[in-house]
Structure formats: structure tokens, C-alpha cells
Amino acid sequence: MELVGAGAGPVTGFGLDNLPYGVFSPAGGAPRVGVRLGDEVVDLAALLDDEVFAAASLNAFMAQGRERWTRVRERITDLLADGAPEGTAHPLGEVRLHLPFEVADYVDFYASEHHASNLGRLFRPDAEPLMPNWKHLPVGYHGRAGTVVVSGTDVVRPCGQRKAPDEAAPTYGPSRRLDIEAELGFVVGTGSQLGGRIGVDEFADHVFGAVLVNDWSARDIQAWEYVPLGPHLGKSFATSISPWVVPLAALEAARVPLPGQDPEPLPYLRGAQDWGLDVELVVEWNGEEVSRPPYRDMYWSPAQMLAHMTVNGASARTGDLFASGTISGTDRRRQGGAFIELTWGGREPLTVKGEQRTFLEDGDEVTITATGPGPGGGRIGFGEVTGTIRPATP
Template identity: 65%
Template sequence: MITLSIPKDSGFGLANLPYGVYSVGGAAPRVGTRVGDTVVDLALVLAAEDPGAEALFATDSLATFMSTGPAKWAQVRETLQRVLAGEVPKEALHPVASVRMHLPCEFADYVDFYASEHHASNLGRLFRPDNPDPLMPNWKHLPVGYHGRSSTIVESGVDIVRPSGQRKGPGDEEPTFGPSTRLDIEAEMGFIVGVGNEMGSRISVDDASTHLFGAVIFNDWSARDIQAWEYVPLGPNLGKSFASSVSPWVVPMAALADAKVSTPTQDPTPLPYLHMDDPWTLDVDLEVEWNGQVVSRPPFRTMYWSPAQMLAHTTVNGARTRTGDIFASGTISGPDKEQRGAFIELTWGGKEPIQVGGEERTFLQDGDTITIRATAPGANGERISFGEVTATILPTPPLRP
């Protein structure tokens, strides 16, 4: 038996205890948590405490555990905090550097929102410079979103192939086809549904906490030139669907209780199904690193629409959600330039290049590596880490005849 060593300020103390799916060598993936620099196998460490631990955690997905609901989530978390504060079996422990992390579950459906007023206003000024109001008329009445492609959500470390598609620049008479030349990121947070709702029913803002399991960092890769040509009138499609990346550790919503803060003032007052007496968001600080250089620090606390409102809006028409559904916040941007979570904003559509590694840069080049990290305040003064999501851009392969 071993007592775990937890480095101070590791971000993975007992106030965090995220969930993830890991494997060692050629063994089958299993569910674990992270404590300091150690991955802890949950089926093994909970075997003496919970007769159902093997069925819940000796598996390659969090879905079985997530589907059990909030009472079981709370019980397991309480047990883990108690057990991991004492001695644990050596065979349940693995150094972080020795494991491979996988997707936490198979994502059932994916919706991406557009919940940052600063981001939406910046893009409005970029795309509609003559319009005195940068926001579209519906923006402050509902969380605007689109349905994305869950099959191309990948875990951190999976490299991203530059997408190809139709593009039509301002000076082009006809569209052309080829690799995207305006490849971008979107620094976001993703929220995973643990327990869904039946078709024809809906989840209220007050009940959202009983359905939301946890949160991850989300990078919604975006081909801005493909997106610009295709998105009128039905919105993003191929400019977004080629890839999205998520961090492997799912921080449970219970760990984020001390990170809850009020949203910015919502004016006009939302319609009743979106109204919250005290709409909450999360005080999460993100950091975007481009080829090893930090270029932006987006603050999630500035998001106009809350996660509960996003989930309520997703289901208000009777749409079904399921265990493993994920919805993302949309680009997180603050009021300051260095807080912008997408390069189209940071470089103002490519007109204001920034210095990256001594070079002037606007959009992503082949070989570039993007890493996004995030932290939040936790219980007992601890800082909670979401880990990171990272990927490198690979060149477009030759198109076969």
C-alpha cells in the first residue's frame, strides 16, 4: 500500500479528482482519476468500497458511470476523497508519463454555441463594419448555436490535417477548391451530459445541474475561408466539421462549485425558460500557446450565456439529449485584445499580424502546434487544473483523382 504524494499547486489535488480513460502498454483502456502526477485506476482503488466498481470503471468509457446519475456521482466522489487521502494499492497507480489518454466516452451529439458577447461583437465589427450594432438581433434573446459533427471530436495529441474545401475570396469571380489558407482555433469549454432527457421533454435551467456531469477544454478548429463561403444561409458546416479537440480529463461539475460566479448582466431579461434569478457561469482562466508562446488568456467568466441556459435552450423544443452528449461554449473572448480566443480576432481578420517565435503570423501554418490549458478555483483554496489539449497541424494530403 502507498500514500499518494500530491505536489503543492499541482492542480490535481483531492478538490479536483477528474475522470478520464487511460491505458498502459497494450492493455485495454480503463477509467481512472488523476492525483498529482499519478493516474489512479478506479476499479482497483474502489474494489473494497463499492461492489459495482468493476462494472463501472473497468471499461473503456465513462458512459456507464455517467448514466448512473448525480446521487451516484456524489457517492463515488465522496468515497474517492476519503480513500485517496489514505493508503491505496500500489497496483492501482501509474505515473502520468507512462499512460496513454483516450476520449472519455463516445460523444453522442455535439452542439456548438456562440455565447461570448465580446467574440460575437468582434466578428460583427469585422464582417459588418457599416452596421452600428455588431450583434445580430437575436443574439441577446437566445444562445445562438449550430449542430456539429461528433464523429470528428478527437482527444488531445491527435494531429489535425489541414482541411480542403471551396473558397471564394473578395476578388474571385468564381469559387476555387483547395487547402484552407485561413485555418484558425477557437478556445472554448465543453460540457458533457451525464443523464439526458426523453424526446418531447425538456431540461430547465434549474435542473441543469442534475444532468451535467463535467467540463473539458475544447478547441473548435475552424477553416475561416471555407466557412465564409458556405455559411450563408444555413451556417457552419465543412469549415468546422473536420475536427474538434478535447482535453482528456473531465472535471466534474461538483469540483467546480467554488468556481461559480455570476454572468454579466443579461439585458434584456431572457424569456422565462432561460431566466435565472442568479445566472451562473464559471471562473475558468484559459491560456492559448502557439508554438510554445502564450498569445492569449481568455476568461470564461465573461461569457454572456451560462452552461445551464445553453442546455435548457438545446432541449426547449423537445430535443432529446443522451449520456455522452457534449455542447461547447463557442469562442471565449474577453474585452481586451490579449483575451481573444480565436486568431481571426487576435489578428483582426489577418490585418494585424502578431509576433510568434520572431515571425509575423495571422493564421495557422503546417507544423504549428497549439496547446490550450485551463484552471479554476477549487475547494480549500486549491487551484483546479483541466490539464491541456494540444495538436499539431499536418499538411493536406494530395487529392486523389
């Protein structure tokens, strides 16, 4: 579960106003924590002489809390103002990037009104697109933390039961409708006690940063299994994340109001702080751009997701990952975050590299990138999350 640094995202967007955290290993060396500056990775244990960064994950540092995150970020920014000191930086193309944190729990939400409405129209054409609860709470499900992998990890086509509408009975075999979901994920730095709650306005005290997510989805397996308990094997085989965790502090200039919530949410989902984010994603299929999903259009904010996730007293833990669900805009042919939307369930194929395509074939590669506004008119980069589809195992 690792990625060679070469090609791990554009240099643009990785200046001092970003400094995303990751875990890397230099040639012949052990994994350790670093930050990305341009096309280099700075070894934080060497830069700061701090053993918490001589570790194979960010968890120990994230557990130290927001005040510590702020102090370290300020110190790093000062030390790197004139470039990385000699002996502390490695060229990006010469290091290996790893899963940046140990994933404790994983929850995936369904926070885009446009995506949820599109799927509702596809799956329930004679009913209201949104279920009655959708505008009252952030709908989500608990995923499988053990199958969260870093960008560059191959994705083996999953097998399971699937039943097409024209089939009399289900059959077992490889998924025939393998899809993507372009998402933004949020990483919990400091958790909460069992029986406690995290309020909407406590979001920044608990969330360390954000990553790109591709929640691979086997639509045929999912369609047969999800009633009445929801996603299971159609989702749990692989979820890819980017190797860089963009600190929440780097996203201040990207914050925007939510597009509007009607009816007004219940009191525990209201707060004084807006956590909409003006982040634009780009989806490439075999190297060809097919969509630009805008995160700023999301109905539910990540602060509301975390508040809902813990309102029943469920504890949050360092390393928890919760994702937004598929990000889609108003134009589903240009802003859809999943191929099921872009091709309208496979009925309207896309032309990719001169071929008519609907769902993923073996050998296909999908890359998702993203940027958001930074201070002074610059851009904050998230790097990329990439995966290649391999044939199902016998």
C-alpha cells in the same frame, strides 16, 4: 485518437478537490476509467472493485446519475486521502490517454458577447455587430460528433471551396485561413426524453463535468459556405477536447454571477442558480503564450445553453457534448480566443517565436490550458488540449 500521458498538463491543480475522470490504458493493458491525482492516474476498477470502471469510456458510469456521481466522488476522496493504495496508481507518463467518453451529439454555441461583437465588426463593418436575436437566445449550431478527437490527435488541414473577396469565382483547395477557437465544453451524464425539456435549474442533475475544447475553424471555407444555413465543412473536420473531464462538483468554488443580461431573457432561460464560471484559459502558439481568454465574461451560461438546446423537445443523451463557443474578453489583443480576433482578420499579425503570423501554418502546434478557483484558495486544473497541423491530404 490518443495521447501519451507525458506532458498532459501541469501537476498543480490536480489534488483531492479536483479528481478529474479520464480513460487510460497502462502499458500492454486495455482502456479503463481512472482519475488523475497529481502526476498519477488511479485505476478506479482496482480502487473501488467496480466493473463499471473497467470500460473504455465514462458513458456507463455517467448514465447512473447525479446521486451515484456524488457517492463515488466521496468514496474516492476518502480512499485517496493518504495517497493511492499500492497497485492502484500508474505514473502519468507511462499511460496512454484516450477520448474519455463516447460522444453522442455535439452542439457548439456562440456565447461570448465580445467574440460575437468582434466578428460582427469584421464581417459586417457597416451594420450592428450583433444580430437582432443574439441577446434573446444562446445562438448555436449542431456539429459532427464523429470528428471530436482527444488532445494530441494531429489535425489535417481541411480542403473545401473558398472564395476571397477579390476572386470572381470560388476555388477548391486547402484552407488558407485555418484558425482555432478556445472553448469550454460540457458533458451530459443523464439525458432527457424526446418531447421533454431540461430547465435551467436542472443543469447539475444532467451535466457530469467540463472539458477544454479547441473547435478548429477554416475561416475561408466557413465564410463562403455559412450563408444561409451556417457552419458546415469549415467546422466539421476536427474538434479537439482535453482527456480529463473535471466533475461539476469540483467547480463549485469557481461559480460566479453572469456579467449581466439585458434585455431580461424569456422565462425558460431564467433560473435561481448562477452558472457563470471563473475559469481562465491560456492559449499557446508553438509554445508561446498569445492570449488569456476569461470564461467569467461569457454572456450565456451553460445552464441556459442546455435549457435552450432542449426547449423544443429535443432529447439529450448520455455523452452529449455542448461547447461554449469562442471565449473572448474585453481586450481582444490579449484575451481573444481565436486568431481571427487576435490578428483582426489577418490585418494585424502577431509575433510568434520572432515571426509575423496570422493564421495556422503546417507544423504549427496549439495548446490550450485552463484553471479555476478551488476550495481553500487552491486552483482546479483542466489539463490541456493540444493539436498539431498536418498538411492537407492530396
